[in-house]
Amino acid sequence: MSTNIKAPKKLIEVALPLDDINAAAAREKSIRHGHPSTLHLWWARRPLAAARAVLFAQMVNDPGGARGYYAGKTKAQADAEREKLFDIIRDLVKWENTSNEEVLERARAAIRQSWRETCELNKGKPGFDPDKLPAFHDPFAGGGAIPLEAQRLGLEAYASDLNPVAVLITKAMIEIPPKFAGRTPVGPVLEGEKQGRLRTDWPGATSLAEDVRRYGHWMRQEAGKRIGNLYPKVKVTAEMAERRPDLKPYAGKELTVIAWLWARTVKSPNPAFSHVDVPLVSSFVLSTKKGKEAWVHPVVEGDDYRFEVGVGKRDDLDELKRGNKLGGANFRCILSDSPIEPKYIRVEGQAGHLGAHLMAIVAEGTRERVYLSPTKEMEDIAQKAEPTWKPDVEFFEKALGFRVRNYGFRTWAELFTQRQLVALTTFSDLVTEVRTRIIEDAKATGMADDGVVGLDAGSTGATAYGDAVVVYLALAVDKLADRNSTIASWATSREHARNTFGRQAVPMTWDFAESNPFSESSGNFFGGIKSISDGLCNVEAYFIGTSAQANAGSQTITAAKVVSTDPPYYDNIGYADLSDFFYVWLRRSLKPIYPRLFATLTTPKTEELIATPGRHGSKEAAESFFMGGMTRAIHNLAEQAHPAFPVTIYYAFKQSETKEEGTGSTGWGVFLEAVLRSGFAITGTWPSRTELSRRLRGQKSNALASSIVLVCRKREASAESISRRQFQHQLREEMPEALETMIGGTSGQSPIAPVDLAQAAIGPGMAIFSKYSAVLNQDGSKMSVHDALILINRAKDEILGGIVEADTDTDTGFCVDWFAQYGWSNGPFGEADTLSRAKGTTVDGVREAGIIESGGGKVRLLKWPEYSPDWNPEKDNRTPVWEACHHLIRELDHGGESEAGALLARMPERGESIRALTYHLYTLCERKKWAEEARAYNELMTAWHAILATSYEVGHVGSQTELEL
Numbered sequence: 020m021s022t023n024i025k026a027p028k029k030l031i032e033v034a035l036p037l038d039d040i041n042a043a044a045a046r047e048k049s050i051r052h053g054h055p056s057t058l059h060l061w062w063a064r065r066p067l068a069a070a071r072a073v074l075f076a077q078m079v080n081d082p083g084g085a086r087g088y089y090a091g092k093t094k095a096q097a098d099a100e101r102e103k104l105f106d107i108i109r110d111l112v113k114w115e116n117t118s119n120e121e122v123l124e125r126a127r128a129a130i131r132q133s134w135r136e137t138c139e140l141n142k143g144k145p146g147f148d149p150d151k152l153p154a155f156h157d158p159f160a161g162g163g164a165i166p167l168e169a170q171r172l173g174l175e176a177y178a179s180d181l182n183p184v185a186v187l188i189t190k191a192m193i194e195i196p197p198k199f200a201g202r203t204p205v206g207p208v209l210e211g212e213k214q215g216r217l218r219t220d221w222p223g224a225t226s227l228a229e230d231v232r233r234y235g236h237w238m239r240q241e242a243g244k245r246i247g248n249l250y251p252k253v254k255v256t257a258e259m260a261e262r263r264p265d266l267k268p269y270a271g272k273e274l275t276v277i278a279w280l281w282a283r284t285v286k287s288p289n290p291a292f293s294h295v296d297v298p299l300v301s302s303f304v305l306s307t308k309k310g311k312e313a314w315v316h317p318v319v320e321g322d323d324y325r326f327e328v329g330v331g332k333r334d335d336l337d338e339l340k341r342g343n344k345l346g347g348a349n350f351r352c353i354l355s356d357s358p359i360e361p362k363y364i365r366v367e368g369q370a371g372h373l374g375a376h377l378m379a380i381v382a383e384g385t386r387e388r389v390y391l392s393p394t395k396e397m398e399d400i401a402q403k404a405e406p407t408w409k410p411d412v413e414f415f416e417k418a419l420g421f422r423v424r425n426y427g428f429r430t431w432a433e434l435f436t437q438r439q440l441v442a443l444t445t446f447s448d449l450v451t452e453v454r455t456r457i458i459e460d461a462k463a464t465g466m467a468d469d470g471v472v473g474l475d476a477g478s479t480g481a482t483a484y485g486d487a488v489v490v491y492l493a494l495a496v497d498k499l500a501d502r503n504s505t506i507a508s509w510a511t512s513r514e515h516a517r518n519t520f521g522r523q524a525v526p527m528t529w530d531f532a533e534s535n536p537f538s539e540s541s542g543n544f545f546g547g548i549k550s551i552s553d554g555l556c557n558v559e560a561y562f563i564g565t566s567a568q569a570n571a572g573s574q575t576i577t578a579a580k581v582v583s584t585d586p587p588y589y590d591n592i593g594y595a596d597l598s599d600f601f602y603v604w605l606r607r608s609l610k611p612i613y614p615r616l617f618a619t620l621t622t623p624k625t626e627e628l629i630a631t632p633g634r635h636g637s638k639e640a641a642e643s644f645f646m647g648g649m650t651r652a653i654h655n656l657a658e659q660a661h662p663a664f665p666v667t668i669y670y671a672f673k674q675s676e677t678k679e680e681g682t683g684s685t686g687w688g689v690f691l692e693a694v695l696r697s698g699f700a701i702t703g704t705w706p707s708r709t710e711l712s713r714r715l716r717g718q719k720s721n722a723l724a725s726s727i728v729l730v731c732r733k734r735e736a737s738a739e740s741i742s743r744r745q746f747q748h749q750l751r752e753e754m755p756e757a758l759e760t761m762i763g764g765t766s767g768q769s770p771i772a773p774v775d776l777a778q779a780a781i782g783p784g785m786a787i788f789s790k791y792s793a794v795l796n797q798d799g800s801k802m803s804v805h806d807a808l809i810l811i812n813r814a815k816d817e818i819l820g821g822i823v824e825a826d827t828d829t830d831t832g833f834c835v836d837w838f839a840q841y842g843w844s845n846g847p848f849g850e851a852d853t854l855s856r857a858k859g860t861t862v863d864g865v866r867e868a869g870i871i872e873s874g875g876g877k878v879r880l881l882k883w884p885e886y887s888p889d890w891n892p893e894k895d896n897r898t899p900v901w902e903a904c905h906h907l908i909r910e911l912d913h914g915g916e917s918e919a920g921a922l923l924a925r926m927p928e929r930g931e932s933i934r935a936l937t938y939h940l941y942t943l944c945e946r947k948k949w950a951e952e953a954r955a956y957n958e959l960m961t962a963w964h965a966i967l968a969t970s971y972e973v974g975h976v977g978s979q980t981e982l983e984l
Contacts (some may be wrong), residue, residue, distance in 0.1 A: 024662045025140040026333030027133075031076035031730050032665060032702045033083060034760070036105040037771060038964055043112035044707065050114050057554040059494045059601075060501055061162030062523045062592050063671060065585050065726075068112040069707050071168040073728055074155075074583055075111060075126050078172075079104055080133040104129065116172075118557055127173040137663050146579050146661065153661045156580040158571040158652065161594075163189035166566075171559040172373045177576050179569040181623055183616045184598040186568045187605065191494060193564025195487045196224035198479050200560035205460040205484070206233030228555035231491040234457060238449045238492065242544070243537055248444050249404050249438055250535050252276065253382055253391060265330050267390070274382035274389060277540040278516050279401065279533045280305070280315075280509055281436075282326075284374040285367045289355035292448050295322055299350050299359070299529040300342035305379055305390050305851035307511045313390040314339050315379045317353045324353060326378045328392045344529070368426030375436070375505075377401070378530060381514075383538060388514045401533070407441035410603035412621060417633025419593035420524025421745035423506070431603050434504045434525070442503065442536050443604060446496045446544060450489055450608040458485035475613050486612045491551050493608040497601045498547030504600075505531045507542070515541035519600070523592045543967050568616055570626055571652035577659035585669040585726075586652070589645060589686025590630040595622045612983075628652065629684065645686070646693055653697035657733045665702060668694065671726040675791050691785070692804045694731060700738075700789040703730035708776035727778050740793040743802060749787045750814040758782035758818055762960075765916075772954075773941035773963045777812060784811030791833045819939045827932060829860040830868050830899035834880060835936075839943055842880050842952070851878035868897045870905070883909040883955070893924040900932045904940075907933060908955050908968075916962050920969025927970065934963065 045064035051057060056064055082104070083097030092100075107126050112612055116122040129151065138149040141717075146153070155169035160178035162185065170176040170193050178189040203219075204226045221229070245401040252273040260270035284296035298317065305313040305328070316339070317324045333339060343351045348361035353921040367373060377393035409432035414421060428434060435443065461481035462468055469480025474487055506519045516532035519525070534542025569576060571586070582821055587594065599621045610617040624634065630645040632638045653668070660666050694701065742748075759780055761771045771779045785807070788794060794802040827835075833855050840846065846864065851873070855862050862878060865871050869887075872879045883905040890906050892898055903926055911919040923930060935954045944953035959966075 024144070025137075026663045026732075027080040027137060028083075029077055029665055029730075030079050030081045030101070030104055031073065031667065031705070031728075033081040034101060034105075035072070035076055035705055036108055037705065039105075039109045040069060040072045040112055041707065043072075043114065043440075047114055049905035051509050051550075053553045053557050055167060055192055055554045055558050056164070057550040058163065058191050058491070059162075059184075059497060059551075060518070060520055061185065061188055062520070062594060062597065063585075063588070064162035065164045065669060065707075067117065067164055067168055067730075068114070070165045070583070071171065072108050073114050073705075073707075074165070074169055074172055074581075075108060075130065076104075077386045077583060077664060077730075078130045078133060078581065080136055096646045105629065107413045116298075121171075125983070130172060141663070142481070147663070153664070154580045156582055157584045158184060158569070158574055158577060158582070158656065159584045159586040160566065161185050161585060163192040163566070165585060166564060167192050167558060169583070170562045170564050173562060174581065175194075175562060176564040177902070178566045179571070179574055179576055180566075181568065181570055181626055182594055182598055183568060183613075183619075183622055184602050184605065186566050186616060187490070187609070187613070188494075189566035191490055192558050192566075193488060194566045195474070196227060196558050196560040197553065197563055198474075199227050199484060199487060200224060202226045202466075203464065204229040204233065205299075205464045206237075206455065207460070207488060209233060209236055223560035224555050224558055227487065227491075228552040229501045230457070230488050231495075231555065232487055232552040233546060234453050235492060235495055235545060235552070237456070238446060238453055239537070239548070241449055242442070242445050246441055247537060247752040248683045248767055249400060249441060249840075250276065250537050251397075251400060253380055253394075253397070254637060255389075255391070259391070263330065266391075269384065269389060274384065275538050276535050277381045277383055277388065277538045278509065278535060279377060279393075279397065280379040280381065280530065281505075282378045282530045283377045283505075283528075284376050285359065285364055286372060287352045287354055287357065287360055288363050289352055289357040292322055292352065292354045295324075295354060295657070296360070296376065297324075297354060298343065298350050298376055298378070299364070300378070301344045301529045302342045303339040304336065304511050305381070305509070306422060306514055308389065308514065311387065311514075312336075312390075315390075315392075317343075319354060321356065326376075326393055328379050329388045330390065333783065342530070344943075348527070350529075364428075365425050368428075381509075383540060385391075401436065401438045404436075404438035404441045406437060406444050407442050408444045408607075409435075410607075412599065412603050414525075415596050415624065415633070417631070418525075418596035419590065419629075419631060420522075420526070421596065422527045423525050426527055431600060432476070433499075434506060434519075434600075439503045439505075439533060443496065443500055446499060446536070447493075447604060447607050450492050450496060453492065454485045454489045457488050458482055461485060462776055473612060477614075485745070489612065490609065491555065492548075493605055495544065495547040496604055496608065498550070499536055499544050500601065500604055502542035502547075503534050503536065505533075507532055507534070513635065520597070523597065525597070525600070536763060541934055571628070572626075572655055573650060573651075574655065575659070577656055578663050579659070581664045582656050582660045583667040584656070585630045585671075586649065588671045589689060591671065591686075593629060595627045596625045600624055630689075642689060642927075646689055649690065649693040650696045653694055653699065657731075660733075662733070664813060666699070666731045668729045668731060669707070669726050670729060680927070688803075688805045688808065691808075694729060695789050698734055699731040700734040701729055701782065701785040702732050704728065704779055704785065705730070706771065707777045727781075730782070734790065734792075738790060738792045740795055741791050741900060743794060743796050746788065746791075746794045746802070746807075747810060747814070750784060750810065751818075752813050753787060754780070754783050755818050758815065761933060762819075773938050773957045776938065776942075777815070777945075778817045779898070781808065781811060784808075784814065816942055819935070819942060827900050827936060829858050830865050830870070830897070831901040831936065832868060833865055834899065834901040835856040835869060835939070835943075838880055838940070841880070841946075842947070842949065843880055845877040846871065846877045848876045848878050864897070865899075867900055868899050869895075870899065881905075883912070888913070892922070892929075898926070898929075900936050902927060903929045904933045904959075905937050908959055910957070911959060911962060911966070916965040917969050919959075919962070920966045921973050923966055924970040930967070934960065 022321040047066045047068050076645050082100035110122045111126050135149045138147040141147040156177040157165045158179050160180045166176040166178040176193050180186050254273045255266050255269040257270050260266040282298035282300045284298050287295050287297045303315050313330045315326050315328050318327050342352050350359040362828040380391040382389040411430050411432050413430050458481050461484045467480040469478040469482045472478040474483040501518045504519045507516050508528050510517050516534045536544040547654050602622050606617040627650045630641040632641045635641040635644050707726045707728055788807045851862050866873045886906050910922045937959050941956035
């Protein structure tokens, strides 16, 4: 950063109401109706709440900044003003306030105010116009969540990505809606909705959303005329109802099919049945809904078999759930009982011998699913379908997570049934056809005739409008493809077809659900249209947005812009390989509209910044490629980004473990190294959690924050180097205050959960490490990020241990050391006696406190469930912090935050000591890999703010913990 620029510290570099942000982000995961993400699937998209909060905190000045506009204010004044900013964030992150203009305008006003203050400090300098906010840029835009939220906060938003699918999704979110905001729909009102003609107010993108709905409905009707014969209804006969009493209400009726459930088949490996295609079924259960149980079983008749559907409870349900699968890709032949091994299936698959057998039919009943046995007629209709086109494009042989390649699948077309291909090509053709209809309708309503100049050329006339609506209709075809491939399986609990990308891979599925695009249930085409239309109503349509294809390492879009970005995560997700699933369909419909974006046969792969050994020849070469490319990309940001603002970078964890260097993942050190090599210094790290739960008892391991936000500023050009000893000294000097803020919480900020502390502590530690040009080891070599992380985490542990040591009683000191050695197990009395004397207490004294059991030459710490529920801290003459802490855990476990808060209200003076001990014990458990114990301590601190608030409601006052609120 230029030394003549005065850049006040931003809120995100000091404090955040993290608990509120994470709670909102977690809640958002359950929001589907109207969420902008429903426009199109993208992998690992950031929650809108988190993106909005980070951007706001990145742009507003911290009231307590030491070198900035607020210098000279008292701590109380700074805290009060910071609390006002926290309140804005708390309102801002709520889902119901996503489009609340009053809330958004308060946030925009705070951003404008901070910008004017910053401009005042830099009066007359280029790039500091108080009347014009800087624009925003995300160079790894992906699904577009971050630029959308920048746009919502009043910034002109720019997004770029190498992947054309990502570019198109972001165009649909931030670029197209503002071009056509506030217009009137041009499509004919749907039959039965004539009252819609009376509506005159179409704010934002609502008119565009309405036309997507209207023309999507036309496409569905037209497709039904062309291929509806391939999706016949199923008739429930009197004979069927006689055998199945549950079918009597439907006797004589024709029901719309929701899905056809298929089992993949392979020739039996038993020579006696080698002419028979036997099924590979992972589960024979169709529905697990209480009172609506349904299942299918194979009926063997000589050297043939058929499937029959049954309903009702079964004693052998667990066996049915296993299908004829023995585990992994091992199956059992239903005719001969012979094992069908994975190697055999792979060989048969690669020879093209995998088939499919109809297993069951799911139909629409009266507010229920009706499961029916398959018929030969239904199977024949499906197999007679003949597509006129198919995406015969091969996917990468060593693509991440593409297990299907092992079983003979080579092209995208092979992931669909013939009928699915017919449906997708039909809807894809209709996307092209409907464009002409939309343009003519637009002209008829008086929209400007722009001739052949379309959307890609920047027009906003009738042709461009036709292009715009067609983009969303093409996205709807992608949604149909996601629910209509042979990777989509049947969800027995919710009774619907899952989508292809339940995770970031193309796994092998043995039984699959083929949905009916003309039904009213999951997987139908118009359902996708509706979700796109609803999502479009919640984008920001009043601030300009631009999405372009660009390589992050060489793009110049970032110049003088605010930057927040979510780059690829080392080897987590193969975006390009996965997105080709959608690209092949989008290209077929949209190449005439965006010829440059869809110029290549598949998405660009060579320059994609992920560490894929299969693409680069080895793990080492892949890591080198990632390091070099990411360094160039982030250096590009460091050189171009607006100097008044920090850059925020998200990093998500794929797998994590606690080692000597702390919590991390395979690519974490490599990624941090790239950030520092690029010329950035790290001024903060914030754990961003999208999986938030107060009750963690059922989890097998501690859940890490799903991502971490790095706050970065360009390192001073004059930065010097320091020695390893000096670095360690600065850690000891500066980290205690930062850790106290994290575990104690600043004004309005909840304590950071222990499970996230290792990540959060990287911030102040790396702030020291990264502000120097180098930290030099004793031999003169530069210290690596890996070694710095080890020292930072050691310092964190020493500081936390020191806080506990200085602030606890002798009984607690004994318990901590005994716990570290024996946990909850028995240990020798002699060792306990020696340790207790060294700590200044006695075994008898600790036993009298009620926290150990002693007898028979053995000593054992009591676990919190063993503590008395009638304990009264006010009448206990010997209450170690250890005892108070575990009584609090017991109350939280049994009565929740309210009961724990009531207990804390009776011993408020112990709050800070309990908190410090809890962090220390969590760290100890993590080191020992005691997951169950660690969960209890993490849960206590995760709930701490709520417990504390409840304790005040109960009625205690005047304690030192009052400052924590």
